[in-house]
Amino acid sequence: MLRSALLSAARSPGLRSAAEHSALARPVVDRFVAGADLDRALAVARQLTADRFVSMDHLGENTTSRAQAEDATSAYLSLLDRVGAEGMADRVEVSIKLSALGAALPNGGAELATDNAASICARAASVGTTVTVDMEDRTTTDATLETVRALRRDFPDTGAVLQAYLRRTEADCAELAGPGSRVRLCKGAYDEPSSVAYRDRAEVDASYRRCLRVLMNGQGYPMVATHDPALITYAEELAAARGNFEFQMLYGVRPRAQRALAQAGRRVRVYLPYGSAWFPYFMRRLGERPANMMFFLRSLTSRH
Numbered sequence: 001m002l003r004s005a006l007l008s009a010a011r012s013p014g015l016r017s018a019a020e021h022s023a024l025a026r027p028v029v030d031r032f033v034a035g036a037d038l039d040r041a042l043a044v045a046r047q048l049t050a051d052r053f054v055s056m057d058h059l060g061e062n063t064t065s066r067a068q069a070e071d072a073t074s075a076y077l078s079l080l081d082r083v084g085a086e087g088m089a090d091r092v093e094v095s096i097k098l099s100a101l102g103a104a105l106p107n108g109g110a111e112l113a114t115d116n117a118a119s120i121c122a123r124a125a126s127v128g129t130t131v132t133v134d135m136e137d138r139t140t141t142d143a144t145l146e147t148v149r150a151l152r153r154d155f156p157d158t159g160a161v162l163q164a165y166l167r168r169t170e171a172d173c174a175e176l177a178g179p180g181s182r183v184r185l186c187k188g189a190y191d192e193p194s195s196v197a198y199r200d201r202a203e204v205d206a207s208y209r210r211c212l213r214v215l216m217n218g219q220g221y222p223m224v225a226t227h228d229p230a231l232i233t234y235a236e237e238l239a240a241a242r243g244n245f246e247f248q249m250l251y252g253v254r255p256r257a258q259r260a261l262a263q264a265g266r267r268v269r270v271y272l273p274y275g276s277a278w279f280p281y282f283m284r285r286l287g288e289r290p291a292n293m294m295f296f297l298r299s300l301t302s303r304h
């Protein structure tokens with residue numbers, strides 16, 4: 001209930017603009033977001049790379065103009081240039097959202113987003129790193145997977161993301177478990193109806209296990225994106241005979257567990273968002289854990 005309300009608030013342009021312009025929110029948001037600008041984000045990435053890997057996300061989604069889509073693309077190209085110039089390409093990749101690159105624009109938005117994503121993949125390849133295409137809400141799943149397939153023709157190491165809460169995902173895992181296929185498996189962060197998604201926690205977790213088995217038994221490279229201790233243990237069991245996979249967690253979520261896994265010799269990648277368009281991302285993080293909401297409200301009220 002609270003989660004649905006937060007996810008619906010995340011789509012409100014008015015709330016988004018008010019929150020993103022409020023100086024009060026920034027210190028709280030910084031728990032999950034590595035600052036508004038690239039310099040700060042790269043400094044955080046550098047620290048994390050001491051023991052982990054990183055996937056950087058220039059925040060933004062649901063772009064409403066071609067100019068915004070171009071700006072988002074340029075931001076990624078500048079980011080990748082800096083990653084290359086600063087010698088971090090072996091540990092730092094990028095995550096992109098097709099809706100930030102123009103996918104939802106009328107008259108050719110899908111093609112525009114695919115072209116913009118291809119430019120980003122080309123720049124990533126030229127500096128020696130990779131791109132993973134985030135998965136957004138259910139209305140975009142087919143188009144996003146289609147774009148990943150198109151990108152993989154020239155850039156076979158482009159990562160896909162699958163969401164275990166969708167009923168279709170076990171079949172998508174089987175399709176995407178081919179040689180070299182990088183697939184991030186997450187539970188899913190949007191508010192989806194029961195016609196297409198499991199809504200019960202236990203059902204989502206059971207689906208995650210089934211999907212993970214398919215990926216771990218396949219020939220690709222599973223990227224196990226969860227903070228759930230039971231699923232992490234399950235992944236360790238499945239992976240006992242296989243070294244070729246990684247754990248992924250969000251910046252600011254269970255950092256001690258991230259470091260412990262890295263110390264135990266696991267490959268751990270931190271998803272690191274930065275930028276000023278933080279509102280929808282932040283609201284999804286609040287929705288995942290009601291305690292975050294209390295922390296957020298307390299910090300706002302304690303400043304008055």
Ligand SMILES: Cc1cc2nc3c(=O)[nH]c(=O)nc-3n(C[C@H](O)[C@H](O)[C@H](O)COP(=O)(O)OP(=O)(O)OC[C@H]3O[C@@H](n4cnc5c(N)ncnc54)[C@H](O)[C@@H]3O)c2cc1C
Nearest residue numbers: 134135186187188189225226227228248249250271285288
């Ligand atoms: C690297 C990465 C990339 C992702 N990319 C996508 C994507 O492209 N598309 C998409 O839909 N979703 C994405 N997600 C989000 C994902 O779908 C889940 O919403 C999110 O990870 C919470 O699920 P969980 O597996 O951690 O399990 P949960 O059962 O939600 O959480 C397990 C435990 O982890 C901790 N935890 C989880 N979330 C939080 C939080 N926000 N704050 C504090 N503690 C928390 C708590 O201790 C909780 O008990 C991504 C997640 C990760 C880690």
